[in-house]
Amino acid sequence: MILLASAVAALVLGGLGAAVFGRTQRQAAAWGAGAAVLGSLLGLLALPGPLLRATTLTHASPWSVPFGSILLVLDPLSAVFLLATFVLAPVAAWYGASYLRTYERRRPGLPWLFYDLLIASIVVVLVARNGVLFLVAWEAMTLASFFLVTFEDERAEVRRAGWTYLVAAHLGTAFLMLFFAWLAALTGSFDFAAAPGAAALAGSQGWLFALALVGFGTKAGLVPLHVWLPEAHPAAPSHVSVVMSGVMIATGVYGILRAILLLGPLPGAWGLALIVIGAVTGIVGALYALAQGDLKRLLAYSSVENMGIVLLGIGAGVLGAAHGSAAIAALGFGAALLHVLNHALFKGLLFLGAGSVRHAAGTLALDRLGGLAHRMPGTAAMFLLGSAAIIALPPLNGFAGEFPAYLAGLRAAAELPPGGRWGGLLLVVALATTGGLAIVAFVKAAGMAFLGRPRSDGARAAREVEPGLVRPLYVLAAGCVLLGLAPWLGAWAVSAAAASLAGQPATPLLDAARTLGVVAPVLVAVIVAGVLARAWLMRRRRQAVADTWACGYDAPLPRAQYTASSLVAPLTALVPAALRAGVQHVRAPAGYFPAGGRVRAEAGDAFEQRVYRASFLRLRQAAERLRLVQHGRVQWYLLYIFAALLVLLLVEFGRAR
Amino acid sequence: MNAATLLPPLLGLAAAPLFSGLIAKLKARAVGRQGPPLLQGYRDLARLLRKGAVYSRDTTWVFRAGPLLSAVAGAFALFLIPAAGLTAPVAFAGDFLLLAYLLALGRVFTVLAALDTGSSFEGMGASRELLVSTLAEPALFLVLLVLVTQAGELSLSAALAPGAGAHALDAAAPLALAAAALVLLLLAENARVPVDDPTTHLELTMIHEVMVLDHGGPDLALIEYGGALKLWAFAALLVGVALSPAEWHPAVEAGAFLAGMAAVAALVALIESSMARLRLTRVPQFVVVASVLAGFSLLLSFV
Numbered sequence: 001m002i003l004l005a006s007a008v009a010a011l012v013l014g015g016l017g018a019a020v021f022g023r024t025q026r027q028a029a030a031w032g033a034g035a036a037v038l039g040s041l042l043g044l045l046a047l048p049g050p051l052l053r054a055t056t057l058t059h060a061s062p063w064s065v066p067f068g069s070i071l072l073v074l075d076p077l078s079a080v081f082l083l084a085t086f087v088l089a090p091v092a093a094w095y096g097a098s099y100l101r102t103y104e105r106r107r108p109g110l111p112w113l114f115y116d117l118l119i120a121s122i123v124v125v126l127v128a129r130n131g132v133l134f135l136v137a138w139e140a141m142t143l144a145s146f147f148l149v150t151f152e153d154e155r156a157e158v159r160r161a162g163w164t165y166l167v168a169a170h171l172g173t174a175f176l177m178l179f180f181a182w183l184a185a186l187t188g189s190f191d192f193a194a195a196p197g198a199a200a201l202a203g204s205q206g207w208l209f210a211l212a213l214v215g216f217g218t219k220a221g222l223v224p225l226h227v228w229l230p231e232a233h234p235a236a237p238s239h240v241s242v243v244m245s246g247v248m249i250a251t252g253v254y255g256i257l258r259a260i261l262l263l264g265p266l267p268g269a270w271g272l273a274l275i276v277i278g279a280v281t282g283i284v285g286a287l288y289a290l291a292q293g294d295l296k297r298l299l300a301y302s303s304v305e306n307m308g309i310v311l312l313g314i315g316a317g318v319l320g321a322a323h324g325s326a327a328i329a330a331l332g333f334g335a336a337l338l339h340v341l342n343h344a345l346f347k348g349l350l351f352l353g354a355g356s357v358r359h360a361a362g363t364l365a366l367d368r369l370g371g372l373a374h375r376m377p378g379t380a381a382m383f384l385l386g387s388a389a390i391i392a393l394p395p396l397n398g399f400a401g402e403f404p405a406y407l408a409g410l411r412a413a414a415e416l417p418p419g420g421r422w423g424g425l426l427l428v429v430a431l432a433t434t435g436g437l438a439i440v441a442f443v444k445a446a447g448m449a450f451l452g453r454p455r456s457d458g459a460r461a462a463r464e465v466e467p468g469l470v471r472p473l474y475v476l477a478a479g480c481v482l483l484g485l486a487p488w489l490g491a492w493a494v495s496a497a498a499a500s501l502a503g504q505p506a507t508p509l510l511d512a513a514r515t516l517g518v519v520a521p522v523l524v525a526v527i528v529a530g531v532l533a534r535a536w537l538m539r540r541r542r543q544a545v546a547d548t549w550a551c552g553y554d555a556p557l558p559r560a561q562y563t564a565s566s567l568v569a570p571l572t573a574l575v576p577a578a579l580r581a582g583v584q585h586v587r588a589p590a591g592y593f594p595a596g597g598r599v600r601a602e603a604g605d606a607f608e609q610r611v612y613r614a615s616f617l618r619l620r621q622a623a624e625r626l627r628l629v630q631h632g633r634v635q636w637y638l639l640y641i642f643a644a645l646l647v648l649l650l651v652e653f654g655r656a657r
Numbered sequence: 658m659n660a661a662t663l664l665p666p667l668l669g670l671a672a673a674p675l676f677s678g679l680i681a682k683l684k685a686r687a688v689g690r691q692g693p694p695l696l697q698g699y700r701d702l703a704r705l706l707r708k709g710a711v712y713s714r715d716t717t718w719v720f721r722a723g724p725l726l727s728a729v730a731g732a733f734a735l736f737l738i739p740a741a742g743l744t745a746p747v748a749f750a751g752d753f754l755l756l757a758y759l760l761a762l763g764r765v766f767t768v769l770a771a772l773d774t775g776s777s778f779e780g781m782g783a784s785r786e787l788l789v790s791t792l793a794e795p796a797l798f799l800v801l802l803v804l805v806t807q808a809g810e811l812s813l814s815a816a817l818a819p820g821a822g823a824h825a826l827d828a829a830a831p832l833a834l835a836a837a838a839l840v841l842l843l844l845a846e847n848a849r850v851p852v853d854d855p856t857t858h859l860e861l862t863m864i865h866e867v868m869v870l871d872h873g874g875p876d877l878a879l880i881e882y883g884g885a886l887k888l889w890a891f892a893a894l895l896v897g898v899a900l901s902p903a904e905w906h907p908a909v910e911a912g913a914f915l916a917g918m919a920a921v922a923a924l925v926a927l928i929e930s931s932m933a934r935l936r937l938t939r940v941p942q943f944v945v946v947a948s949v950l951a952g953f954s955l956l957l958s959f960v
C-alpha cells in the first residue's frame with residue numbers, strides 16, 4: 001500500500017511541479033511525464049501480490065470529512081484495472097512529451113498537471129472503499145479529464161464537447177451519489193467493508209444495481225448513455241484520448257463489477273439484461289463506428305462497441321453464477337477482464353497512431369487521407385497491427401480475449417436451463433455480429449488512412465513523425481503480440497479477480513488460454529514459414545514496378561479512388577432508419593455564374609439528436625417558464641426576500657404558540 | 658494425435674485445385690460444353706508460380722501479405738475440420754471459433770490488399786466483399802451454434818463425430834436446415850453464382866475477381882490456391898454435417914467422404930449452371946436467407 005501511496009504522491013507532486021516550474025514545454029514534460037513514469041513504476045511494484053497470489057492489502061485511517069474515511073483496499077479486481085492504468089499511463093505520457101511540443105501554449109505545465117491528476121484520481125478510484133472518498137476521487141477524475149478535453153478550447157466544437165462531457169458525467173455521478181447514499185442507509189456506513197450481501201438487501205438489491213448500472217454505465221459509454229464519448233474522446237489530445245478510452249471508461253466497468261461484489265449474487269435475469277445491454281451497445285457502437293468519417297470519432301465509437309463486448313462477458317458471468325455454473329461464471333468474468341486489458345493495449349495503440357496521423361497529415365478526415373503507409377511506414381505498420389488486434393484476428397490478443405467470451409456463451413447455450421440458454425445464444429450471435437461490423441470499421445480506418453493514394457495535399461506532404469511519436473507505439477504493439485502468443489499471461493493476470501467474482505478458481509479460463517497458447521505460436525510459425533517460402537520463391541524473379549491497372553485507363557487521379565464513405569455505403573444503406581442521423585451541410589452553386597459549391601456530410605448520432613437534444617430542449621423550455629419570477633429586477637428580488645422572511649416569521653410564530 | 662488424422666487435411670491441400678476443376682468440368686458438361694481438363698487448376702498454378710511479378714508503385718507490403726495470408730489461413734483451416742470419420746488434427750473446445758476467425762484473417766488482408774492499390778475498381782470489390790462477409794458472419798456462427806448445441810460439445814471434431822447427430826431423430830430437421838444454410842454460405846463466401854461469378858469478365862460486376870485485378874504471378878497463384886482451399890474447407894464442413902448422423906466402418910467413412918465431396922461439386926455445378934447471378938442489390942437478401950435458415954434450425958434444436 002505504501003507503494004501505491006507513493007505512486008499517487010509522485011503523480012500529484014510531479015503534476016504540481018510541472019505547473020509551477022514548467023516554463024518551457026521541455027521542462028513541463030520532464031516534470032509531468034517523469035512523474036507519470038515514476039508513479040506507474042512504483043504502482044506496478046505493488047501489483048504482483050494481489051494479481052498472482054490473490055493477497056489483499058488494506059489501509060484504514062480516519063478522515064475529517066463527514067461520513068468519510070480513508071479506507072483503501074488493493075484486491076485482485078482493483079489490481080487488474082491498476083495494471084492497465086500503470087501500463088498505459090507512462091506510454092501515453094512518453095508520447096505526450098513529444099506530442100504536446102507541437103502545440104504552442106502559454107502555460108505548458110497545465111496539461112501535465114491535469115494529466116497526472118487524472119492518473120492519480122483513477123488510482124484512488126480503483127482502491128477507495130469508502131463511498132465519500134470514492135465520489136471525491138470520481139469527481140476529481142471527471143474534472144481533470146474535462147480540462148484535458150477542453151485543451152484546445154479555442155475551437156468551438158471542443159468547447160461543445162467539453163460541456164456535453166461535463167453534463168453527462170455529472171448526471172452519471174448523481175446516480176452514483178444516490179447509490180452510495182442508499183447503500184449507506186442500509187448498512188449504516190459509507191465503508192464498503194460493511195457490505196451486507198444479497199440477503200440483507202432483499203427488495204432493494206435490484207434497484208441498487210440499476211442505479212449503479214446507470215451511474216457507472218454513463219462512464220463506460222453504454223448505449224444509450226454513450227453520447228458524450230464520441231464528442232469528448234476525439235477532442236482531447238491523443239495521449240489523453242488513450243488514457244480516457246483505455247482506462248478511464250474502464251473505471252465504469254470496474255464500478256459495475258465492484259457493485260456486483262458489493263450487492264452479492266444477482267439473479268439470472270440481471271445476467272440476461274446485461275447481455276442485452278451489451279449486445280445493443282456492441283452492435284450500435286460498431287455500426288456508428290463504421291459510419292464515421294473522422295478517424296478519432298471512429299475509434300471513440302469503437303470504444304463504445306468494446307465496452308459492449310466487456311458487458312457481454314459480465315452478463316455471461318452473472319448468468320453462470322446465478323445458475324450455479326462456476327465454469328461459465330469464471331469464463332464470462334475472466335473474458336470481461338481480459339478484454340479490458342486487451343482493449344487498453346490496442347485502443348491505446350490506435351489512438352496514438354491517430355495522433356501521429358493528425359500531426360503528420362493535418363487532418364483526421366478519412367476522405368482526405370490515404371497513402372500514408374509509404375510516407376510513415378512505422379506508424380502504418382503499428383496501426384494495422386492494432387486494427388488486426390481489435391477485430392480479434394488470430395494470433396493477436398483480441399482473439400485471446402474474445403475466445404473465452406464465446407466459450408462462456410456457448411457453454412451457457414449448451415448447458416444452462418432455458419432462460420440461461422437464450423442468454424448464451426444472444427451473446428454468441430451479438431459477439432459475431434459486432435465482430436463482423438468491427439471488421440468493416442477497421443478495414444475502413446486502416447485502409448483509407450494508410451493505403452491507396454493520398455487524397456489531399458496534406459496527406460501527400462505527410463512524413464514519418466519523430467521517433468518519440470513512433471516508439472511508444474512499438475511498446476503497445478509488443479503487448480498486443482505478447483498477449484496473443486501467450487494468452488495464458490493475460491489469463492493468469494485476471495484469474496484471481498475472475499475467481500473472486502465467480503466464487504470458484506478460474507480453471508476453465510486458464511485451460512482455454514493454455515490451449516490457445518499452443519495454437520497461436522503454431523499459427524505464427526506457419527505464417528513465418530509461408531513468408532520465408534514466398535521470399536525463396538521470389539528470389540531472382542523479375543519484379544517490375546508500374547502504375548495500378550485501371551482497366552485500360554492510364555491516368556487515374558487519386559480522387560477517383562473509392563472513398564471511406566463509398567466503401568461502407570452498401571452497409572450503411574441497410575441500417576434501420578431509426579438509427580440513421582446523417583447530417584449534410586450543403587452550399588449549392590447559385591447565380592448565373594456559379595463559383596462552386598460544397599457538400600459536407602457527417603454521420604450524426606440518432607440518440608444524441610432524437611433523444612437527448614429533444615429532451616434538453618424541453619427542459620430548457622420548462623426552465624424558461626421560470627423567467628416569470630426571475631427577470632433581473634432588483635426591487636422584485638428584495639420583495640422576494642422580504643416575503644420569504646415574513647413567511648418564515650409567521651411559521652415560527654405559529655410554532656411558538 | 659493419430660497420424661491418420663493428418664490424411665484428410667493433406668488430401669485437401671493436394672486435391673483442392675482438383676475439386677475446383679471438377680466443379681468447372683461438371684458445370685461445362687451440364688450446359689453441353691467440353692470444359693477445361695480436370696487438372697487445369699494445377700497447370701495454371703504451375704504457370705503462375707514460374708512467372709515474375711509486376712507491382713503497382715502505390716502498393717506496400719500489405720499488397721504482398723494479402724495473398725499469402727489468405728492461403729495460409731485456408732491451409733490452417735483444413736487442419737481444424739474433421740473429415741472421413743476422423744477427428745481433426747487440431748481439435749479443442751472452441752476450435753470452430755478459430756476456424757471462423759482464420760477465414761476472417763484471410764478475407765481482411767485480401768480486402769486490405771485491394772485497397773492498397775488505390776484503384777477504384779478494387780475499392781468497389783472491397784466494398785462489396787465487406788458487405789457480403791459482414792452479413793455472412795452471423796449466419797456462419799448460427800450454423801456452428803446449431804452443430805455445437807446439437808451435440809453438446811464445443812469442438813467441431815466432437816460435434817461432427819460419426820453418429821454424433823444420431824442421438825435423436827428430431828436432430829434431422831435442424832441439421833438439414835443447417836446444411837441448407839451452409840450451402841448458401843458456401844456459395845456466398847466463395848464468390849460463386851448467384852452471389853458472384855468466378856468466370857465473369859466485366860470488372861464492374863465482380864466482387865472477388867475485381868479485388869485481385871492487380872495481383873499476378875506467384876501472388877495470383879497463392880490467391881487461386883487459397884480460394885480453392887477455402888472452397889474445399891466449406892465443402893468438407895458441409896459433408897461433415899450431412900454425414901454426422903451415420904456411423905460406419907472407417908473405410909466406408911472415407912469412401913462416403915469422397916462421394917460427399919463429389920456430390921457437393923455436382924450440387925455447386927448444378928446451381929451455377931442453372932441460375933443467373935443475382936443483382937447486387939439482391940445479394941444481401943440471399944445472405945440473410947442463410948441467417949434465417951440457420952436461425953430456424955437453432956429454434957428447432959432448442960425447443
